[in-house]
Each structure stands twice: as C-alpha cells, then as structure tokens.
Amino acid sequence: MSSNRGKGSAAGLAAFAAIIAAAPFLLPDYYQSVLIVAGLFAILSMGLNLLMGYAGQISLGHAAFYGLSAYASGILTTTFHWPVPAGIAAGVVLSGVTAALIGIPTLKLKGHYLAMGTLGFGVIVYIVFNEAVGLTAGPSGLTGIPRLSAFGKTFSTDREYYFVVWGTAFVLFVLARNLVRSRMGRALRAIHTSESAASVLGIDVARYKAFVFVLSAVYAGIAGALYAHFVTFVSPGSFSFHASIQIVTMVVLGGMASLWGAVAGAVFLTVLPEWLRAIEDYDILVYGAILVLTMRFLPGGLAEGAERARGTLVSAFRRKSPASAAAASGAEGRKP
Amino acid sequence: MSGSEPFFAGEGITLRFGGVTALRDVAFSVSKGTVHAMIGPNGAGKTSLFNVITGLYEPDAGAIRFSGKSLTGLPPHAVAQSGIVRTFQNLEIFTNMSVLENVVTGAHLSVKYGPLDFFLRTPRYFREERRLREEARAELSFVGLDADVSLPAAQLPFGSQRMLEIARALAAHPRLLLLDEPAAGLNIRETSALGELIRRIVARGVTVVMVEHDMALVMDISDRVTVLNYGEVLADGTPAEVQRNPAVVAAYLGEEA
Ligand SMILES: Nc1ncnc2c1ncn2[C@@H]1O[C@H](COP(=O)(O)OP(=O)(O)O)[C@@H](O)[C@H]1O
Ligand SMILES: [Mg+2]
Numbered sequence: 001m002s003s004n005r006g007k008g009s010a011a012g013l014a015a016f017a018a019i020i021a022a023a024p025f026l027l028p029d030y031y032q033s034v035l036i037v038a039g040l041f042a043i044l045s046m047g048l049n050l051l052m053g054y055a056g057q058i059s060l061g062h063a064a065f066y067g068l069s070a071y072a073s074g075i076l077t078t079t080f081h082w083p084v085p086a087g088i089a090a091g092v093v094l095s096g097v098t099a100a101l102i103g104i105p106t107l108k109l110k111g112h113y114l115a116m117g118t119l120g121f122g123v124i125v126y127i128v129f130n131e132a133v134g135l136t137a138g139p140s141g142l143t144g145i146p147r148l149s150a151f152g153k154t155f156s157t158d159r160e161y162y163f164v165v166w167g168t169a170f171v172l173f174v175l176a177r178n179l180v181r182s183r184m185g186r187a188l189r190a191i192h193t194s195e196s197a198a199s200v201l202g203i204d205v206a207r208y209k210a211f212v213f214v215l216s217a218v219y220a221g222i223a224g225a226l227y228a229h230f231v232t233f234v235s236p237g238s239f240s241f242h243a244s245i246q247i248v249t250m251v252v253l254g255g256m257a258s259l260w261g262a263v264a265g266a267v268f269l270t271v272l273p274e275w276l277r278a279i280e281d282y283d284i285l286v287y288g289a290i291l292v293l294t295m296r297f298l299p300g301g302l303a304e305g306a307e308r309a310r311g312t313l314v315s316a317f318r319r320k321s322p323a324s325a326a327a328a329s330g331a332e333g334r335k336p
Numbered sequence: 337m338s339g340s341e342p343f344f345a346g347e348g349i350t351l352r353f354g355g356v357t358a359l360r361d362v363a364f365s366v367s368k369g370t371v372h373a374m375i376g377p378n379g380a381g382k383t384s385l386f387n388v389i390t391g392l393y394e395p396d397a398g399a400i401r402f403s404g405k406s407l408t409g410l411p412p413h414a415v416a417q418s419g420i421v422r423t424f425q426n427l428e429i430f431t432n433m434s435v436l437e438n439v440v441t442g443a444h445l446s447v448k449y450g451p452l453d454f455f456l457r458t459p460r461y462f463r464e465e466r467r468l469r470e471e472a473r474a475e476l477s478f479v480g481l482d483a484d485v486s487l488p489a490a491q492l493p494f495g496s497q498r499m500l501e502i503a504r505a506l507a508a509h510p511r512l513l514l515l516d517e518p519a520a521g522l523n524i525r526e527t528s529a530l531g532e533l534i535r536r537i538v539a540r541g542v543t544v545v546m547v548e549h550d551m552a553l554v555m556d557i558s559d560r561v562t563v564l565n566y567g568e569v570l571a572d573g574t575p576a577e578v579q580r581n582p583a584v585v586a587a588y589l590g591e592e593a
Contacts, residue, residue: 175455182454182461183447190430190441197428199412200390200421201508202445257432 012260013174020166024159032158034274036230039165040223041266045250046169046176046259047219052248053256054180055212056192057107058115061122062247065095065217067129067239069224071136074145074234079135085150088225095221096214103213108206110195114213122244129236141235148229161230168226169263172219176259179215188212189257242284249287253294255301264302341404343368343543344420344512349398351384357567358384359395364562364572366512371538372545373554373575376564377587382547383425385564386514390422391415402512417445419511423501423518425547429489436485438500439472442507475503479533495526499533506537513537515546519553531557555579563587 024032044066051057069091077087106117129136136142148155148164155161179185187208190198199205228234246269254265269290273283298305342365351359358381366372374382387393389400391412400407407415421442430438447468453461476485479499483492489500498518505513515534519527531553534544548554554561554575561578563571571581578584 178455178457182465183444183449184451184454186433186437186441187444189432189437193430193432194428196392196412197424197430198441200392200416201442201504202413202416202421204411204413 009177013177016173016263017170020170023166024162029158032162034271035267036158036162036165038267038270039162039169040227040230041247041250041270042169042263043165043172043223043226044220044247045254045262045266046172047216047223048247049251049254049256049259049262050176050179050188050219051212051216052251053258053262054185054192055188055209057209057213058112058248059118059213059216059244060115060241060248061118061120061125061244062216062220063239063241063243064118064122064125065099065220066224066227066243066247067125067234067236068098069095069221070228070234070239071129071142071224073225074142074228075135077229078142078145084146084148084229088148088222088229091225091228092218092221095224096218099214099217100210103210104206107209107213114209118244119241122241126236126240129239136236139236141233143233145228145232145234147232148226165226165230168222172222173259173263176219180259184208184211192257245284245287249291252291253301255303256299258301258303260306261301261303264306268302341401342366343403344545345401346385346389347399347401349385349388349400350396351381351388351393351567352396359388359398359567362398362564362567362569364569366543366545367559368543369538369541370543370559371534371557372543373558373561374545374547374564375549375551375554375561375578376570380564381567382564383516384567386422386516386547389415389514390420416508419509420514421505421508421510421512422514423498423505423516425516425520427494427497427501429497429500429504431488431490433489434486435476435481435483435489435492435500436469436472438489439475439503439507440468442475442504443468443471443509445508472503472507475506476500478506478536479503480529495522498522498530502533502537506542510542512543512545515544515548517547517549519548519550527553 023035027035044062048059048062051059072094073084073087073091076082076090077084082090102117102121103114106113130139132138148161155164187198187203190201190203191205191208195205227238250265250269251262252265253269254263255261294301300307345363345365347363349359349362350357362381362385374385376382384393388395388398389407391407391410391414394409398408402418402420405418407418407420410418430441433441447464449458449460449464452458473485476482479502481496481499481503483496489497492500498521502515502518518534519530522530527550534546534557538544546558558575561573561575562569563578563581563584565587570587571578571584573581
C-alpha cells in the first residue's frame with residue numbers, strides 16, 4: 001500500500017509540475033495575473049490547512065501575517081532601500097516571530113483561544129496598517145514598491161513572476177506534503193482528534209501546535225512578500241478580516257487535511273470571482289454561503305468530491321470492462 | 337526488588353473537583369513485572385487516578401515516583417517519555433487515521449529522525465518509516481488484530497478498537513502500561529483472549545496496572561489488587577486477601593454479587 005501511494009504521489013507531483021509549466025502557454029495572457037494571485041492564495045491555503053485541516057487549530061486572522069510581511073518587505077525595500085530578497089526574508093521572519101509571540105502563550109490553553117486571539121490580532125494589525133501613516137502611508141496605501149529582483153535579474157513580466165510564484169508554491173507544497181507524511185504530520189492529526197491520547201503517547205501538544213502555527217504564518221509571510229513585489233502597491237484592504245475569511249473558505253472548500261484541496265480551493269475561489277464580477281460587492285456573503293454549503297454537503301471539500309468522482313468513474317469503467325469485473329466486485333470501488 | 341524502592345509508587349495523592357474529592361490521600365505501589373489491578377465501584381476515582389499518574393490532571397497533593405525518579409507535576413508527554421503509557425476507558429483512537437497509522441503514531445517517541453530528514457526525505461527518513469510500519473504490523477498481530485491495516489480505524493468493531501488502543505500503547509515501548517477497563521464491552525471469548533494477551537505483555541517485561549470490573553479476569557491474572565472506594569484506598573493485597581477482606585465484601589464485592 002505504501003509503495004503504491006509513494007508512486008501515486010510522485011505521479012501526482014509530476015502532473016502538478018507539468019500543469020504549472022504549461023498553464024501560462026495555454027491560457028490567454030490576461031489570466032497570468034489571475035493565476036499569480038491564485039498561486040499566492042494557494043501558498044496561504046496550504047499553510048492554513050496545515051494548521052486547520054491537519055492540527056485542527058483555527059486562525060481567523062491569517063491575513064494579518066500575510067499583510068505584515070507584505071508591508072515589512074514593502075517598507076524596507078521602498079523607504080529603506082533594502083534589496084528585495086532581504087526585504088522578503090525580513091517580512092517572512094516578522095510573520096513567523098509574531099506568530100510565535102501570539103501562539104506560544106495562547107496554544108498552552110485548551111479551547112478556542114487561538115481563534116479568538118488571531119481574530120483580535122487581525123483586527124489590530126488592520127488598524128495599525130491604517131493608522132501608522134508615517135510608516136505605512138495609511139489607507140491610501142504604500143506605492144512604488146520595487147518588483148522582485150534577485151541574482152541580478154528583475155522579474156518584470158507576469159510570465160516570469162508566474163514561475164516565481166508557482167515555483168515557490170510547488171516547493172512549499174512538497175515540503176508540506178513531506179511534513180504531513182512524517183512523525184510530525186501524524187502528531188498533528190493525533191492532536192486534531194484527541195489531545196489527551198496524543199499527549200500520553202509522548203506528543204508535546206503545545207509545542208507542536210505552536211510550531212505548526214508559526215509554520216502557517218511563515219507560509220502566509222512568503223505569500224505576502226511575493227504579493228508586495230508583484231503588485232508594487234499595498235493597502236490595508238487586502239489584509240482585512242474579509243481576506244482572512246477568504247483564506248479559511250479556500251481551505252474548507254478545498255478540503256480539510258488535503259494539500260491538493262488547498263490548492264484547488266485557492267485556484268477555484270480566485271478564478272471564480274473573475275468570471276462572476278457581479279458578486280464583488282457581496283463576496284463575504286458568498287464566502288459564508290460556500291462555507292456553510294461545503295460543511296453541510298461536502299465536508300471533505302473539493303478533495304472529497306474529486307475522490308468520489310474518481311471512485312464513480314473507476315467503478316463505471318470496471319462495470320463496462322468484463323476483464324476487471326472481478327476487481328469491481330471487491331470493496332475498493334465502493335468507498336463511501 | 338525487596339528492600340529497595342518500589343518500581344512505581346503513588347503517595348498521598350489528593351484530587352478535588354470543586355467540592356468533590358475524587359481522590360483522598362491515595363497511596364499504592366507496584367512491583368516490577370507484575371499485574372496490579374485497581375478495582376472499585378463506578379465513581380471511585382480509578383480513572384482520575386490514571387489521569388493524575390499520566391499528568392492529565394494535576395493533583396492537589398501527593399507525589400508519584402517511578403523507577404527512581406519523581407514524576408510529580410510533569411506534563412503528560414514527559415510522563416510518557418519516562419516510560420508510562422495508558423489506554424482509555426472511553427476509547428480515544430485516532431478516528432482520522434488508518435489502523436496502521438494509529439499504531440505508528442504510538443511509536444512517536446521512538447522515531448529517530450528530525451525535521452530536516454522528513455522535509456528533505458533523507459534515506460534515514462525512509463528507513464525509519466519502514467521500520468515504524470513493520471513494528472506497527474508486529475504489534476497489531478501481537479494483540480491479535482489481523483484485519484486490513486489500511487482500514488480507517490473508526491470502521492473497526494468495538495472489541496478490535498480496544499485491541500488497537502493496546503497495540504498503539506505497546507508501540508510506545510512502555511515500561512509501565514496502564515489499562516483502563518480493557519475488558520469493558522468485550523464478549524467472553526474476547527475477554528479470555530485479553531487475559532492471555534496481558535500475560536504475554538508482562539512476559540515482554542512490561543509492568544501492568546489495570547482498572548477492571550471483570551472480577552474473574554482480575555482474580556485470574558493479577559498479582560496484587562488495590563481497592564478504591566469513594567476516592568480512598570479501602571484495601572490492598574493479593575487477590576485472595578482482598579476477596580476475604582470484610583470491608584471489601586461489604587463495600588464492593590457484596591453489592592456486585
Ligand atoms: N473532569 C472532571 N470534572 C469533575 N468531576 C470529575 C472529573 N473527572 C472525574 N470527576 C469525578 O470524580 C469522581 C471519580 O470519577 P472517576 O475517576 O471517573 O471514577 P471511576 O473511574 O472509578 O469510575 C466522580 O465523582 C466523577 O464525577
Ligand atoms: Mg473510570
């Protein structure tokens with residue numbers, strides 16, 4: 001079973017890489033900027049899914065970590081003329097360290113303190129972005145942020161930036177997948193179902209929760225810094241409570257505890273509004289509706305939907321092909 | 337072990353929930369390599385005592401010593417590290433995992449790779465994962481669970497879930513195993529298999545403390561019995577001694593019979 005799964009996942013990764021490589025050549029140019037944003041949200045959702053889907057801890061302020069890094073890197077490279085890679089590194093570190101400062105005390109407590117803590121934190125950070133005008137330029141936003149340049153190369157076209165973002169997303173996907181299939185991934189899932197049972201097996205629950213929270217903030221930080229050096233302009237609106245709910249919706253819609261789901265949810269919810277311009281003003285309502293409907297009708301999200309569809313297809317195919325009729329009568333195709 | 341410090345000892349353990357005193361000045365000790373039964377009516381405080389020992393509850397007073405070290409005040413994961421692992425009366429299996437993954441998770445402390453190994457998938461990562469799965473399979477067959485190990489754990493029948501919890505605990509390589517009502521919900525055949533399993537666990541060098549209501553099982557496999565009643569130790573001795581103790585007969589065995 002394990003070696004099968006190993007081969008299956010390698011094939012999945014290869015397919016993922018191929019889709020990433022081919023997409024910009026197959027789609028109209030207009031879609032490149034949409035897909036860049038989708039890639040940033042995929043990074044955000046993967047990080048939040050490690051926290052929410054695997055470890056069962058809820059963050060309602062993830063946009064704040066996204067924004068902290070975007071602003072930090074934006075300010076350092078614009079006002080203080082740091083090189084862009086140094087600004088990005090500083091932004092990511094700031095998100096991670098801030099998460100540690102919030103997570104370590106809150107995650108020692110049992111209950112939903114993290115959800116409440118991150119909700120409050122998100123609101124505060126949003127206010128700071130608006131009010132610290134000297135540093136952030138306030139509600140009108142920070143302009144003139146340089147595009148990403150590294151190793152003497154400036155990534156000035158959307159196509160180049162697309163590969164930076166999705167290349168990063170791919171690497172972060174592989175790292176998250178490797179984590180999930182390790183001792184740490186099992187510990188996180190154990191914590192999700194029973195903190196008592198996890199702890200009496202030697203799992204340091206508070207430490208693992210703090211670690212995965214910081215890691216998810218680091219993912220958000222990477223997305224934030226890449227965002228700042230893509231749009232070259234940041235304003236508080238991108239990092240509001242709305243944005244936090246948007247990321248939560250992507251995770252839930254995609255499928256809790258599924259990294260593929262996180263990517264699918266992010267891409268779907270980024271591309272969909274592009275098609276449905278009309279929903280722009282009601283987006284928070286639409287996200288709420290998607291959350292409720294997913295939890296009610298497809299608790300495993302798009303990942304579960306895909307799994308079900310695959311199961312249906314496989315058994316339909318097997319029914320038609322007499323050679324494998326025996327296999328179809330086994331339990332495999334009838335997974336609930 | 338005669339003359340020296342006992343393998344495990346609890347002294348003066350007191351635990352209160354608001355006005356309720358769940359444990360009052362409880363003391364008992366366990367010798368290495370024995371099966372020690374903890375009996376008493378429902379609500380006597382047996383599970384609370386396990387919770388105190390494993391660090392899930394912090395006692396209001398008392399001390400716990402294990403293998404020459406004090407465990408008092410340690411968090412649960414540190415208690416596990418010292419070699420004490422338990423099962424739960426109300427099953428706490430990981431329902432979001434397969435049967436095999438549950439047991440592999442039990443081996444958490446024995447995993448010899450760090451974050452770099454799993455993030456970068458070094459040979460050590462693959463070697464350890466293979467070892468973990470092999471050992472988990474061995475523990476599953478040790479407890480007699482030969483069902484499909486890739487099945488979601490929640491799909492196992494109740495009796496098998498109890499065995500799964502024991503396999504998961506054994507995967508942690510405990511020196512002291514605490515079983516909280518392992519026979520509850522098992523049929524006669526399963527219960528006798530359990531008695532035989534506990535003997536094989538002891539034969540592996542693991543000391544067992546077991547909370548149990550099934551008197552036949554208790555009398556059959558225990559070396560020593562402690563009786564709890566209303567949070568206090570009522571009697572302590574060999575199964576035969578406890579069975580003859582008039583206070584026990586009045587308080588517990590009498591009403592059960
Ligand atoms: N978390 C808790 N909060 C309040 N009271 C508790 C808690 N856990 C146990 N108790 C009380 O402690 C007493 C002992 O319970 P327990 O240890 O479960 O007994 P037993 O396992 O012997 O049946 C009972 O009166 C029970 O209601
Ligand atoms: Mg009990």
